Amino acid sequence: MKRHSGVAFLSVLFLTLIVLMSVAVTVKRTLQGSQFQVQDQHSVAAFYAADSGVAEALSRWQDNKNWAPALYTGTLNNGNSRFEIRFGAAHSVNNLEGDAPRSSYRGAGSVPPYQALLVVTGFAGSRTRVLEVMVARGGLFPPGAALMTQERLTMQGDVTVTAVRSLADNAPQAADVSILNDADTSNHASWDGNGAINVDGAFNSNSDNAGAIPANIAAANVSAVRRSQHNAPPRNLRIADRVSEALSAGYPQPALTGPSTTLAPGNYTLSNPGMYNGDLVLNGCNLYVSGDFRLNGSVRGNGSVFVTGATEMKGSAVITGQDNAGVALYSAGDVTLRGFNGSQFLSSFMAGAGADENGVTYSEHLNNFRTYSSRMLQAVADGMSAPSLLGNYSRFGNTPGVQSGSMSDFDAWYAPLIADIGWDNYNNTGVPAIRTNPTRRLTVALENGAASPSRDFLLKKFRELRPMPTDVTTIQTQVMHPSASQGLLGSRPVSSGIGGVDLNQIDGFVDALRAGADNGLFDILNDAVNNTTLVPTWERQQLYHRALSTFREMDFDRPGMAFFQGIVYTEGNFLAEDELRIVGAMYAVGPHSRVTLRNGIRVTFVPELVARAGQALGTVHVRQWLRR
Amino acid sequence: VAATLRGFTLTEVLLALGLITVALLALVGVLALSLRSSTQNRQATQAAQLAQQLFEEIRREGNCPSATVDYTGQPAVDGFPPAPYPGVQVEDTEYRLVVHGEPVGGRTGLYAVKVNVLWSQHQGQYECRFYQP
Numbered sequence: 001m002k003r004h005s006g007v008a009f010l011s012v013l014f015l016t017l018i019v020l021m022s023v024a025v026t027v028k029r030t031l032q033g034s035q036f037q038v039q040d041q042h043s044v045a046a047f048y049a050a051d052s053g054v055a056e057a058l059s060r061w062q063d064n065k066n067w068a069p070a071l072y073t074g075t076l077n078n079g080n081s082r083f084e085i086r087f088g089a090a091h092s093v094n095n096l097e098g099d100a101p102r103s104s105y106r107g108a109g110s111v112p113p114y115q116a117l118l119v120v121t122g123f124a125g126s127r128t129r130v131l132e133v134m135v136a137r138g139g140l141f142p143p144g145a146a147l148m149t150q151e152r153l154t155m156q157g158d159v160t161v162t163a164v165r166s167l168a169d170n171a172p173q174a175a176d177v178s179i180l181n182d183a184d185t186s187n188h189a190s191w192d193g194n195g196a197i198n199v200d201g202a203f204n205s206n207s208d209n210a211g212a213i214p215a216n217i218a219a220a221n222v223s224a225v226r227r228s229q230h231n232a233p234p235r236n237l238r239i240a241d242r243v244s245e246a247l248s249a250g251y252p253q254p255a256l257t258g259p260s261t262t263l264a265p266g267n268y269t270l271s272n273p274g275m276y277n278g279d280l281v282l283n284g285c286n287l288y289v290s291g292d293f294r295l296n297g298s299v300r301g302n303g304s305v306f307v308t309g310a311t312e313m314k315g316s317a318v319i320t321g322q323d324n325a326g327v328a329l330y331s332a333g334d335v336t337l338r339g340f341n342g343s344q345f346l347s348s349f350m351a352g353a354g355a356d357e358n359g360v361t362y363s364e365h366l367n368n369f370r371t372y373s374s375r376m377l378q379a380v381a382d383g384m385s386a387p388s389l390l391g392n393y394s395r396f397g398n399t400p401g402v403q404s405g406s407m408s409d410f411d412a413w414y415a416p417l418i419a420d421i422g423w424d425n426y427n428n429t430g431v432p433a434i435r436t437n438p439t440r441r442l443t444v445a446l447e448n449g450a451a452s453p454s455r456d457f458l459l460k461k462f463r464e465l466r467p468m469p470t471d472v473t474t475i476q477t478q479v480m481h482p483s484a485s486q487g488l489l490g491s492r493p494v495s496s497g498i499g500g501v502d503l504n505q506i507d508g509f510v511d512a513l514r515a516g517a518d519n520g521l522f523d524i525l526n527d528a529v530n531n532t533t534l535v536p537t538w539e540r541q542q543l544y545h546r547a548l549s550t551f552r553e554m555d556f557d558r559p560g561m562a563f564f565q566g567i568v569y570t571e572g573n574f575l576a577e578d579e580l581r582i583v584g585a586m587y588a589v590g591p592h593s594r595v596t597l598r599n600g601i602r603v604t605f606v607p608e609l610v611a612r613a614g615q616a617l618g619t620v621h622v623r624q625w626l627r628r
Numbered sequence: 629v630a631a632t633l634r635g636f637t638l639t640e641v642l643l644a645l646g647l648i649t650v651a652l653l654a655l656v657g658v659l660a661l662s663l664r665s666s667t668q669n670r671q672a673t674q675a676a677q678l679a680q681q682l683f684e685e686i687r688r689e690g691n692c693p694s695a696t697v698d699y700t701g702q703p704a705v706d707g708f709p710p711a712p713y714p715g716v717q718v719e720d721t722e723y724r725l726v727v728h729g730e731p732v733g734g735r736t737g738l739y740a741v742k743v744n745v746l747w748s749q750h751q752g753q754y755e756c757r758f759y760q761p
Contacts, residue, residue, distance in 0.1 A: 012644040019651035023658045030662040037669035044676045045754065048683065052740075052757035059738035059759050077742075077755040140761075241694040 042125035050122030053083030081124035132627035146175035146605030158195035163605035186211030233589035246288035315562025327566035334572035339580030342560015369438035675745035685710035692739035696730035
């Protein structure tokens with residue numbers, strides 16, 4: 001029986017052991033649970049630490065595109081978490097300023113131009129989290145939207161919306177018009193039926209209503225009409241906050257005086273500036289304006305303008321064929337952009353100018369200018385690509401005379417437009433000598449006319465075009481001069497070889513030509529075409545593309561057309577009127593914003609310009625999360 | 629009574645009862661602790677999720693305050709702080725969020741947002757920075 005009592009005792013012990021084991025297991029699981037929970041918390045903290053590192057890098061790049069320290073660290077949450085960013089072959093790679101792909105640990109050429117690979121490691125407790133992103137420049141505005149309005153679009157007269165890939169690449173792109181009004185009502189857009197509508201893209205409406213886009217617009221030359229879209233406006237740009245911050249920062253207040261004011265790179269503020277009678281040229285700067293900003297002139301160049309009130313300005317006489325040129329105008333109030341009826345003025349002016357020394361009326365020269373320039377552009381459009389143009393030597397290098405067979409079609413239409421040809425029927429074009437070079441003759445007529453704002457505007461424009469010298473011999477002498485320093489492009493940047501040319505040099509060169517007394521846009525094209533100088537082919541092709549891009553944006557049928565080059569973003573209404581060409585895009589996206597286009601408005605949407613718009617804004621952004 | 633039919637002695641019974649009582653008490657105590665710990669873990673996880681939710685909402689809305697501001701329960705201004713500020717009840721627990729937002733000095737478009745999630749006798753602190761040009 002001793003054996004029986006022993007069994008009972010063992011049973012009790014065994015039972016107790018089981019209970020204690022349960023206790024131990026529960027304790028262990030509880031401790032593990034707490035441990036996991038703490039690790040989970042650390043994991044969250046590490047994630048947001050890494051995320052904060054991404055934000056920090058974007059901010060750094062906003063100020064300095066070349067930011068790439070070997071090691072950068074930051075702490076958060078009272079030192080409980082931190083992040084690390086390393087740059088190097090095995091880590092992040094900054095290519096934001098590069099125009100060629102760079103390699104990274106992800107492979108050869110894995111970081112495209114104007115982008116950066118960013119790897120950020122977050123730490124908290126024992127946990128680490130790694131985030132990896134591809135960062136790009138631009139991205140504030142929706143791609144493909146040339147014109148966006150919140151509530152309504154009103155069109156009166158001709159409206160043309162086209163798109164090119166960039167100012168250096170005229171490949172056609174889609175250019176959509178988007179109306180964000182989603183109310184189930186009709187007539188969110190209207191057109192008075194005068195002139196024509198041409199849109200190289202779709203007319204989009206967020207409304208479900210079939211009548212939101214009226215039938216006369218749908219029947220116009222529009223690629224498509226879509227309703228029930230879900231287009232979203234660009235995000236709020238906090239214009240008032242930005243201006244307020246700029247005022248607090250004490251940025252200098254420039255004096256806007258004289259016919260033109262150029263602002264050097266930097267930040268500036270203006271408080272209730274009133275009306276400025278002159279042009280404003282931004283040279284890579286940001287201007288913050290508190291109150292209304294009204295210019296009896298234009299804004300051009302490269303930079304951003306923030307206005308808390310209404311904005312009013314005129315189109316410029318000149319346009320720039322540079323990819324990185326463009327004004328970003330951000331206005332909290334209404335925006336009004338005006339051209340002026342230059343074509344009508346020009347016709348009237350030339351009719352009143354009478355005839356030249358040969359008895360040819362200036363009205364006829366004006367018609368010839370339109371005809372020759374249209375033919376010239378058509379010849380280019382018909383396939384006179386840069387390589388074929390550049391491949392032909394000595395167009396002007398031969399002895400003056402009819403050189404049919406050595407002159408291309410391009411020359412046939414090009415030369416009479418800008419050069420005084422000394423003989424009739426030049427290259428079988430049928431152009432009499434006294435009717436050649438309408439560009440120069442019209443410029444002379446304008447110079448001899450009475451000064452007025454309109455005349456000055458047009459004179460500026462024709463001087464920008466610049467006719468060639470007055471005879472072919474002079475052209476030959478200048479183009480064929482053996483020394484590049486004394487040729488037509490005396491101040492040109494001569495590189496040591498192909499590929500050794502800085503694009504900025506080309507831009508500066510183009511600007512110098514335009515500002516110069518003897519040359520102009522036609523000259524640039526001529527120089528780009530002629531292979532008779534020391535400029536290497538690559539460089540001349542750059543010149544050719546830029547000059548040609550500028551050409552194409554100029555409406556020779558309407559030589560009085562004004563330009564605005566850049567982005568318009570407004571939280572109020574937007575009005576564009578009177579022969580104005582907007583090279584860029586426009587967004588009127590306040591809660592009740594409306595857009596009105598009146599009397600000959602052309603929009604050329606330039607995606608690259610839009611992508612790079614607004615140097616003061618988020619020109620760097622996360623393009624793609626690679627690890628998150 | 630024959631020896632073979634003899635029961636447990638009082639000492640044996642008391643010892644067995646004592647052992648089992650101690651073990652069971654330990655088990656009950658541990659179970660209670662575990663239950664409480666589990667609840668706290670769940671609440672802490674929930675608090676972290678609320679902070680995450682708020683951060684993601686800020687990222688989506690892009691409306692960080694331009695000045696240093698403490699939000700301790702007043703109504704949101706211009707959508708900031710976003711939901712679930714100022715608080716939310718999940719199951720039987722009331723969570724209250726205290727938000728602190730400030731621009732990071734010397735940095736363009738960089739903002740720091742700190743969220744303190746309070747519940748019962750506990751709190752969780754979280755911080756994230758946002759780039760909003």
